[in-house]
Amino acid sequence: MDLPVMPPVKPMLAKSVSAIPPGMQYEAKWDGFRAIVHRDGDEVVIGSRTGKPLTRYFPEVVAAVRENLPPRCVIDGEIVLPWEGRLDFDRLSERIHPADSRVRLLAAETPAALVVFDILALDDTSLLPAPQTERRTVLERALAGASAPVYLAPATTDQALAQDWFERYEGAGLDGVVAKPLDLPYRPDTRAMYKIKHERTADCVVAGYRFHKSGPVVGSLLLGLYDAQGALQHVGVCAAFTMKRRAELLEELDPLRIDPAAHPWSAWADATAHEGSRLPGAPSRWSGKKDLSWVALSPERVCEVAYDHMEGDRFRHTTQFRRWRPDRTATGCTYAQLEEVVRYDLSEVLRPG
Structure with missing residues (x-):
């Protein structure tokens, strides 16, 4: 693997605030496993929030990455498990199993999905210094042809719409809302974003x-x-x-x-x-x-x-x-x-x- 941003990478984090701040990009807060995905051709590495690999536990996500992501890229996202119309974290947790046979069985019975909300590198270019707005534009182009189980996370700069998401999306198993400053570069392992959670x-x-x-x-x-x-x-x-x-x-x-x-x-x-x-x-x-x-x-x-x-x-x-x-x-x-x-x-x- 030879990419401008190499694994392991710890993701950019968010700090809790009590209300949705104005003038930012807003996304839903997903309830799953945070995942930094490196792809270089057929080589795929999925890193967790701590930097430890998740690759072996989600073979169906690895296959979906090869089908849907650009040939050489690094993305930030969340592995989630949709079940009966909402996210199911308990079933997702069962996927972390030492037996390969069990992993393969669960991949078929309870397949996971990948929600992508940021991009760290594309081809030979590192996007870490780029502002949030520029990275979002690149990400939308990169995932324009993606199909399930790879999804582009919805995003908006409309604070009223973000408030509506905060109130409605919880019924689908989502955690709340994340707010990202528009000029924010990608800062690994730093609480540079904001999260607003239900209490x-x-x-x-x-x-x-x-x-x-x-x-x-x-x-x-x-x-x-x-x-x-x-x-x-x-x-x-x-x-x-x-x-x-x-x-x-x-x-x-x-x-x-x-x-x-x-x-x-x-x-x-x-x-x-x-x-x-x-x-x-x-x-x-x-x-x-x-x-x-x-x-x-x-x-x-x-x-x-x-x-x-x-x-x-x-x-x-x-x-x-x-x-x-x-x-x-x-x-x-x-x-x-x-x-x-x-x-x-x-x-x-x-x-x-």
Whole structure:
């Protein structure tokens, strides 16, 4: 491979802001695996956000790159998995599997797609110094003839339209909106763009905690919600605390510690128990050798957390602790409080070329 921008390349990143800023280029924020794709003829390398290769996990995307991208180019995009009219991150995560036979099977059963939203090089020219507007023009020409499963990400400079996307596209499984300054060069591994994500709050049961990797203080709180059958389901964690607060939480929660055998999630270490319920410590290819053990707490304290959106019956990302809710009872923390997003057909967003 001989390109003006060689792998590995870490992608340009975005910092969170509370509102859509004016005077920029706007795109939807995709919920998938960020991918820098290098193509030099038949040679294709797909790099992840960290620079590690994703190539072997998505053979169908490699084939689509050879069919749809220019013969020599470097692009920035997102590998996503459309499923039943919206993006499905859980099914996408299953694609990261060590067995080649399993990878090939899933590529056929749950094929992924590539959404392209930037271009870093074309032929012998590096486009890293070029402003955003120029790179977008080059990208539109380069992908004019592309077809599914390679898509050109919709973009606009109309702030009102971007606000409309922000409100509607969530129903198709998208994360929010990204805003890019029009004169912005491509700056790898730098938070030079802006992201605007949905934020909601929910009252959750604090049913346990994990220790922090640096010592005997609280690392993350384990959150639960009661389902329609009255079972407490593990829905995620909140973890953004100062070290001082982590130490305080250890003392504060100590009176709630109970025997794990008496906890609603006592079967967490049994792999088969995860098939019927959401429990902490589920086996995962992402966790590797990470210690998934946790301290059981009597499920009676309630906290309010902020979250962006749900993935099925769990929080998609780590939540943000807002406050304790002594006025709430644990049994009142149910899925019924969560806002249900109006569905939106993904095909209205994903259009080739």
